[in-house]
Amino acid sequence: MTETRLRFPPSPTGYLHIGGARTALYNWLYARKTGGKLILRIEDTDAERSTQESIQGILDGLNWLGIDWDEGPYFQTEFESEHEERAQKLLDEGKAYKCFCTKEELDAKREAAQKNKSTYGYDGKCRHLSPQEVADKEAAGLPFVVRFKVPEEEGEIGYEDRVLGQIKAQYSEIEDFVIVRSSGKPLYLLCNVVDDIRDRISHIIRGQDHMTNTIRQVLLYQAFGAPVPVFAHMPLTLDLKKAKISKRKHGEIVAVHFYQEHGFIPWALSNFLVLLGWSSGDDKEFYTREELIEAFTLERINKSNSTFNYQPGNAKFFTDPKAIAFNEHYLRTMPIEELAVLVKPFLEEQAIWDDSYEGDRKEWFLSTLDLIRDRFHVLTDFADLGRAYFADDFPVEKKPLKKNVLKHEGLKEWLPMLADRYEALDDFNTENAEQTARDLATELDVKPGVIINGMRTVVTGQLAGPSMFDILTTIGREKVVSRLRNISSLYPD
Numbered sequence: 001m002t003e004t005r006l007r008f009p010p011s012p013t014g015y016l017h018i019g020g021a022r023t024a025l026y027n028w029l030y031a032r033k034t035g036g037k038l039i040l041r042i043e044d045t046d047a048e049r050s051t052q053e054s055i056q057g058i059l060d061g062l063n064w065l066g067i068d069w070d071e072g073p074y075f076q077t078e079f080e081s082e083h084e085e086r087a088q089k090l091l092d093e094g095k096a097y098k099c100f101c102t103k104e105e106l107d108a109k110r111e112a113a114q115k116n117k118s119t120y121g122y123d124g125k126c127r128h129l130s131p132q133e134v135a136d137k138e139a140a141g142l143p144f145v146v147r148f149k150v151p152e153e154e155g156e157i158g159y160e161d162r163v164l165g166q167i168k169a170q171y172s173e174i175e176d177f178v179i180v181r182s183s184g185k186p187l188y189l190l191c192n193v194v195d196d197i198r199d200r201i202s203h204i205i206r207g208q209d210h211m212t213n214t215i216r217q218v219l220l221y222q223a224f225g226a227p228v229p230v231f232a233h234m235p236l237t238l239d240l241k242k243a244k245i246s247k248r249k250h251g252e253i254v255a256v257h258f259y260q261e262h263g264f265i266p267w268a269l270s271n272f273l274v275l276l277g278w279s280s281g282d283d284k285e286f287y288t289r290e291e292l293i294e295a296f297t298l299e300r301i302n303k304s305n306s307t308f309n310y311q312p313g314n315a316k317f318f319t320d321p322k323a324i325a326f327n328e329h330y331l332r333t334m335p336i337e338e339l340a341v342l343v344k345p346f347l348e349e350q351a352i353w354d355d356s357y358e359g360d361r362k363e364w365f366l367s368t369l370d371l372i373r374d375r376f377h378v379l380t381d382f383a384d385l386g387r388a389y390f391a392d393d394f395p396v397e398k399k400p401l402k403k404n405v406l407k408h409e410g411l412k413e414w415l416p417m418l419a420d421r422y423e424a425l426d427d428f429n430t431e432n433a434e435q436t437a438r439d440l441a442t443e444l445d446v447k448p449g450v451i452i453n454g455m456r457t458v459v460t461g462q463l464a465g466p467s468m469f470d471i472l473t474t475i476g477r478e479k480v481v482s483r484l485r486n487i488s489s490l491y492p493d
Contacts, residue, residue, distance in 0.1 A: 004036025005202045008062075008069070009043045009076075009192070012054035014247045015255045016061035018308070019207070019237050022273040026205045026234060028067045029274070029296040039199050040072035045080075045191060061256035065266050066289070071199075076191060079198070083186040086194045086224070087146055087179055095223045096179060098144040099126040100137045121175035122147070146180035150219065159218050162232040162298040164208075169215045177216050189213055193220040201229050205298070208233045208305075209244070232298045235277050235305045245308050253310050253319065263379030265334070265342060268327040272320075276306045286329055328377050336366050343369060343382045350383040352391040368474055371466050388460040389475060392482075396490060400463035404453040405490055411454045412488050414444060418451065419484035428477040430469040437469075458490065459483050 006027040010020055031038040042058070044050040059073070090096035099122075106122070113120035127149065129137075137144070151171055158168035179190040186194075192213075196204070211233050221228045237245045245254050252258045259269050271287055279302065280295045287295065309320040331339065340357075347353040357365035372386050388394040405411060421436050422428060437455065441448040456468050459480055465471060472480050 003200075003202065004031065004034040005039065005200050006031050006036060006205065007039040007041050007196065007199060007201050008067075009041040009195075010058050011043045011046065011049075012051060012058060013046055013049040014054055015057045015252075015257055017245070017247050017254045018256060018259075018269075018273060019245050019254070020058075021061065021065060021067075021256050021270075022237065022276060023206060023234065024062060024067050025065070025270055025274050026232075026278070026296075026301070028069075029293055030203065030205060030298065031070070032293045033296050036202070037070040038068075039074065039201070040069040041074045041076065041195060041199070042072075043076045043188070043192075045076050045185075045188070047077075057257060061260075064260050065256065065270050067270075074195075074199070076195060079191075079195060080185075082198070083191045083194050084180075084184070087186050087190060090148065090179070090223060091146060093223075094149070096146050096148050097127055097129070097176075098134055098138075099147045099176075099178075100129075100142050100144045101125055121173075122177075124176055127176060143182040145178045145182050147176040148179050148216070148219065148223070150174045150176050157215060157218060159214065159228060159231055162230060163301045164233055164303060167211070167214070174215065174219070179220075189216060190220065193217050193224070196229060197221070197224060197226045203230045203232065203298075205232045205234065208236055232301060235302050237276060237308050238305050239308060239310065242305075250310070254308070259319070263346060263381065264323075264327050265330045265379065268330040269323065271330075272323045272326040276308065277302050286326075324377055331376060331379070332373050336370050339369055339373065340366055342379055346379050346383040347390060350387070350391075352383065352387060354390070364474075371470060371474055375465060385462065388462070392479065394461050396457060396461040397463060400453075400457040400461075401490060403463075404457045405487070406492075408450055408454060410444070410446070411450070411458075412491060414440065414446075414451060415454060415458060415484040415487045418455070419481040422472075422477060422484070423481050425477075428473065430467070430473050433472045434469040454487075455484065458487050 008024045008027050010016065010024075016024075028038055030036070040062070042055055044055070055073075062069070087096065091098070101122075109123065110120045126144075126147070153171055156168045156170050157174075158166060161167050177189070178187060180186050214231060214233075218228055239245060239250065247254065256269075260266075267289065271285075271292070274287075274292060274296075275285060278296070278300055281300060284295075309322070344353060344357075354361070356362075368389050369382070372382070372389065376382060376385060383390075418437060418440050421440065422433065425432050425436065437451050438448050441451045444451075452468050456462065456465065456471070459475060460471060
């Protein structure tokens, strides 16, 4: 094979989770690094669990992450007849055989092996049945599976793993494995190989949990006379209890759409996931797409498992703190016009988007985002914590309300007084707004912080944020004056 060809073959039995996304990213990076092709193949042979909703969720997740593919999506069920033909070919060439052993027989042998404290492996009872014996059993209507005939020879078989090095196994340690169910449907083990041969896959990057299949699949490639792809088995992603991250165990906290809905920047999540099992060998963490494509190599994939330090039940930092840190970095440093595009859907969702933000108020909108983004963590913060900048109906946090407003009864008179003075200013700018507030505090013989902190809570609903006087001029005199005069509404009756 002269062209590098990789595949991402998700099973549509649920949403795209972060483990699958990381696998897709590694394949995508290597395809782009080598000028090769990435094939998207939906392995939908589990008819009972595969759904159109899951298929769409996978496509949406990949698109959101910016992972594009060059061929597909192909669907494994479209090639069922080819899978069956390939299985028959192995039978016709004497490289596989029909096994009539019942489940009860196999279970009894397995239990006997366990009692003897020995490892159970299929003993090849049906391997040497004569053609007549096979015909008689079929004529009697006995069900059978098809087993692959592992070569009966001394020595070992192996492959070179680009992550883990040389992997070997003795022929004598490999049992004749099933490739077709008694229903006549080929197993994933065979289908996967047939699909990879047809799609001319040159490199297979997947998790180490697939390694139990790899030696047997190498045997199948050889039996079909096809070149064996280059394998690179990635480390697994574990939780803090060292359990493998999975949809079933961890729920939506590991779903890609969860991060999209909670305001993650797509590349921030991608950058984080790539480093959850790969490193360039230095301390660099933040990469552009182009930088990461240039730096990525299979040899730098870690051998040991990585830990996804998710935080269940924590509404603010709901995921791995490092993932949050990556999102904060991109949110606070990316070009402001790019950030504006990402923020817009969340303002629209809260019905606080104004089309003028793309028109005559665009400059104000961009400067406002730039002012407030340094304290935000995710894109939803602009619509939640930043709501006071875009709407008059905004929540007031309990802590600053109690600390900065309710304990100072005098603010009910002082802040409306300040509103009058702001309304009378010829030029409402940051310097004049600050001086006016400090002058009022001096006249009232109160600390400036009482006025300023009370004003912050009344105007923004927040305990902290940018410079108070930058906030005032950003929100604008009219709204500031209205909110200061309305302070009494915050006090209990």
